[in-house]
């Protein structure tokens with residue numbers, strides 16, 4: 001089984017690699033910009049094949065081919081793709097720079113779509129592929145909203161909507177798209193955005209849920225946006 005995880009250098013993505021490293025015969029393609037952090041992933045389990053891909057998702061071009069060229073030789077099919085990489089800048093709406101706003105929309109909503117498009121020839125067909133897009137409760141319709149997170153939440157809402165759209169447009173492809181809208185998890189992203197706040201969930205706990213969902217949920221649901229939160233929206 002081939003599993004690709006973006007944002008694997010820290011937080012939830014790092015722990016997701018640990019989750020899939022427990023599964024025999026699993027090849028994990030772990031993507032981030034941080035070569036050193038990706039190298040530490042190989043300590044998870046010596047018998048599992050972890051393939052680090054050092055890549056800046058900002059470089060994902062309009063033309064296809066740049067990520068496929070970095071995959072391990074002989075990889076012909078992706079069974080699970082977890083679009084986990086994300087960016088959060090917590091600032092009042094009127095103070096956020098255009099560059100930060102663009103970066104959030106690019107990494108949080110456009111890049112997952114570009115990556116899916118790039119990997120289309122390696123997904124679905126006779127073997128199913130489950131694409132799990134990681135969104136946020138902030139981008140879940142009707143949820144409580146927080147000052148400082150307007151662009152972040154809107155970019156995550158766009159990812160959720162993209163999930164529904166792709167499920168409809170590609171329903172004959174053998175690819176199943178679902179989206180998880182996460183509540184607070186105690187990661188560096190959360191600590192940087194909300195210093196002092198303590199979330200009830202650890203990244204490894206959330207990774208257990210996401211990993212199990214990625215392995216099994218495509219048999220039960222398609223094109224769904226699921227809140228994964230201990231609080232009421």
Ligand SMILES: NC(=O)c1ccc[n+]([C@@H]2O[C@H](COP(=O)([O-])OP(=O)(O)OC[C@H]3O[C@@H](n4cnc5c(N)ncnc54)[C@H](OP(=O)(O)O)[C@@H]3O)[C@@H](O)[C@H]2O)c1
Nearest residue numbers: 007009011012032033034057085086136182184185187189
């Ligand atoms: N933590 C929470 O409370 C929470 C709540 C709701 C949703 N989420 C979502 O869950 C996901 C994981 O969150 P987290 O808290 O684990 O975040 P994190 O600790 O900040 O990790 C983010 C990951 O994204 C990668 N990334 C960012 N920009 C990238 C780029 N240009 N190219 C490649 N990789 C890039 C980072 O890798 P490098 O910097 O090494 O490239 C890093 O591995 C995110 O999508 C986040 O929005 C988190």
